[in-house]
Amino acid sequence: MRLSKINIGNLFLITAVLMLVLGLSFGLLAAFIYLYPEFLKNELGFISLRPLHVSSAMFWIILGATGCVYSGLKGVANQITNFKIAIAQWILWVIAIIGIFISYFAHQFGGREYWEFNPIWALPIALAWILFLVNFYTQVIQVRKWPVYMWMWLTGLVFFFFTFTENYLWLFPYFREHIVTDMTIQWKVNGSLVGAWNQMLYGTAFYLMDKISGSKKVGKNNLAFAMYFLGLFNLMFNWGHHIYTLPTEKYIRYVGYIVSMTEWVFFAKIIYTWKASVNTIQKHYHYFPYKFLMAADIWVFINMGQAILMSIPTINVYTHGTHVTVAHAMGTTIGINTMILFAACFEFLIPNMYKDIKPSKHLNLIFWLLQISLLFFWLSLNVAGIKKGIWQLSPQQVSYSKMMQSLQPYFIVFVVAGLGLFIAFSALSIKLLRNASKSIINS
Amino acid sequence: MKLKARHTFFILSTLFLLYSFSIYLKPLTINDTRYDKVTAANGRLVWQKYNCQSCHQLFGLGGYLGPDLTNMMSQNGKGETLLRAMVKTGTKQMPTFNLSENELHELMEFLKSADVSGKADPRAFKKTNFGMIENYEVK
Numbered sequence: 001m002r003l004s005k006i007n008i009g010n011l012f013l014i015t016a017v018l019m020l021v022l023g024l025s026f027g028l029l030a031a032f033i034y035l036y037p038e039f040l041k042n043e044l045g046f047i048s049l050r051p052l053h054v055s056s057a058m059f060w061i062i063l064g065a066t067g068c069v070y071s072g073l074k075g076v077a078n079q080i081t082n083f084k085i086a087i088a089q090w091i092l093w094v095i096a097i098i099g100i101f102i103s104y105f106a107h108q109f110g111g112r113e114y115w116e117f118n119p120i121w122a123l124p125i126a127l128a129w130i131l132f133l134v135n136f137y138t139q140v141i142q143v144r145k146w147p148v149y150m151w152m153w154l155t156g157l158v159f160f161f162f163t164f165t166e167n168y169l170w171l172f173p174y175f176r177e178h179i180v181t182d183m184t185i186q187w188k189v190n191g192s193l194v195g196a197w198n199q200m201l202y203g204t205a206f207y208l209m210d211k212i213s214g215s216k217k218v219g220k221n222n223l224a225f226a227m228y229f230l231g232l233f234n235l236m237f238n239w240g241h242h243i244y245t246l247p248t249e250k251y252i253r254y255v256g257y258i259v260s261m262t263e264w265v266f267f268a269k270i271i272y273t274w275k276a277s278v279n280t281i282q283k284h285y286h287y288f289p290y291k292f293l294m295a296a297d298i299w300v301f302i303n304m305g306q307a308i309l310m311s312i313p314t315i316n317v318y319t320h321g322t323h324v325t326v327a328h329a330m331g332t333t334i335g336i337n338t339m340i341l342f343a344a345c346f347e348f349l350i351p352n353m354y355k356d357i358k359p360s361k362h363l364n365l366i367f368w369l370l371q372i373s374l375l376f377f378w379l380s381l382n383v384a385g386i387k388k389g390i391w392q393l394s395p396q397q398v399s400y401s402k403m404m405q406s407l408q409p410y411f412i413v414f415v416v417a418g419l420g421l422f423i424a425f426s427a428l429s430i431k432l433l434r435n436a437s438k439s440i441i442n443s
Numbered sequence: 444m445k446l447k448a449r450h451t452f453f454i455l456s457t458l459f460l461l462y463s464f465s466i467y468l469k470p471l472t473i474n475d476t477r478y479d480k481v482t483a484a485n486g487r488l489v490w491q492k493y494n495c496q497s498c499h500q501l502f503g504l505g506g507y508l509g510p511d512l513t514n515m516m517s518q519n520g521k522g523e524t525l526l527r528a529m530v531k532t533g534t535k536q537m538p539t540f541n542l543s544e545n546e547l548h549e550l551m552e553f554l555k556s557a558d559v560s561g562k563a564d565p566r567a568f569k570k571t572n573f574g575m576i577e578n579y580e581v582k
Contacts, residue, residue, distance in 0.1 A: 110491055113504075253575065392565045
């Protein structure tokens with residue numbers, strides 16, 4: 001088979017969907033530990049299940065974003081993808097993923113939170129990213145008048161590479177010897193990495209809106225560029241809001257606080273354009289991939305509201321270290337990133353399928369099961385977090401284990417809602433994977 | 444639009460790099476003698492090797508299954524003896540870890556470095572200007 005027959009974007013998207021299915025499975029198993037503490041304790045335990053879940057979920061987002069950029073580039077770049085480079089990039093990812101999963105199963109760690117694998121496996125990922133940068137550069141260099149989503153993709157690609165490298169500064173004892181600076185850099189990295197893949201995904205959302213609406217206005221208006229630069233500014237400087245309670249330099253915390261408050265502009269923009277958004281929803285609601293963009297918009301509103309409030313230090317001190325933070329992380333990962341990725345997956349993997357035919361009742365039911373499960377999932381974590389926050393600040397604390405026991409009812413809702421998410425996402429993934437072989441090979 | 448976007452991107456990226464390097468250079472100005480920095484730096488690797496961060500937090504950052512360990516070293520009724528025992532015997536949820544004596548020593552030094560760096564207890568913070576918080580018990 002000739003390499004040029006392979007649809008590179010879809011190859012990455014299918015790989016990403018497989019990662020999602022794995023991530024959901026590991027996540028569900030890990031969630032059971034909250035109810036049954038000794039569940040799989042000696043086989044895998046939380047120390048393996050958590051990284052297995054988190055890494056799979058992150059690879060779903062990163063590989064999905066990669067697939068979206070490749071698929072999007074086909075529509076805007078005048079140079080075609082270098083297939084050899086793209087396939088080499090994919091193979092490097094597969095090598096890294098296999099190595100990382102085997103090491104997690106064997107309880108071999110060595111990395112940091114969210115990147116718990118031995119740093120050796122970061123090498124194929126970094127190399128794959130360099131290949132991605134080369135492919136992106138050669139495809140876009142001659143494009144004139146970039147729409148905003150191309151700037152967003154470029155930003156995501158460059159900043160992911162920079163922060164991913166920065167993520168391994170701890171290998172040098174110089175950075176590790178002072179815990180506060182070390183943790184400052186660790187959370188600088190975590191904040192900016194999320195910002196980097198958000199740029200790639202929000203860029204994809206802009207691209208899809210241009211494509212679905214058939215207009216080129218979305219990606220080229222001044223407001224879109226203003227919002228992009230505000231997003232970039234936040235990616236670079238707002239991460240200090242993660243570490244208000246870390247005794248790091250004052251200026252880092254103040255910069256994080258002040259920059260985070262500029263996110264009110266995004267919030268105001270959402271409210272200001274609410275009516276127009278409702279009109280757009282009504283216009284495109286029948287189109288199945290669009291439903292996910294609509295859902296992402298609503299979850300942006302909810303999560304951004306929460307994020308801005310959590311970025312105010314006097315509120316943050318109540319929520320920091322509690323499940324409110326988990327609710328926010330899950331809310332954005334599932335509610336925003338995953339919704340955009342599903343819009344892209346249905347658009348790119350099953351093109352035109354829903355252009356003229358309404359999605360089946362079954363498919364709509366799954367969509368709503370997903371949204372309702374996510375709402376309960378998010379609420380249960382928030383309530384558990386608020387209860388933990390009250391415990392953290394109470395003068396007479398009961399023991400940690402007693403406090404955790406008192407959160408059991410919320411964890412039950414969390415697990416049941418997680419099961420709902422698992423069922424809905426699995427059904428959607430099966431729908432996408434059924435088409436896998438057709439969508440990877442160009443006819 | 445393209446030219447303006449390019450300039451803005453360049454200016455912001457330069458500011459970001461300057462900000463990043465100002466943070467990278469911080470350790471040059473710090474000389475804390477309350478712990479052995481080489482041992483503590485190795486202890487950080489032990490913390491990662493056994494994936495302690497999966498369940499435990501430092502300064503409220505990390506996992507949510509177990510308690511925050513930032514100031515466990517200096518807490519009444521806890522301290523190094525208890526921490527050592529917990530690592531060796533495990534708990535209902537926590538498996539038993541077979542750390543060598545050297546690894547255990549390095550891990551304890553790392554936790555000591557966390558403990559002397561500041562207080563993680565949210566009750567130790569007070570409100571200051573513009574909604575910012577300060578830890579009034581930082582050592």
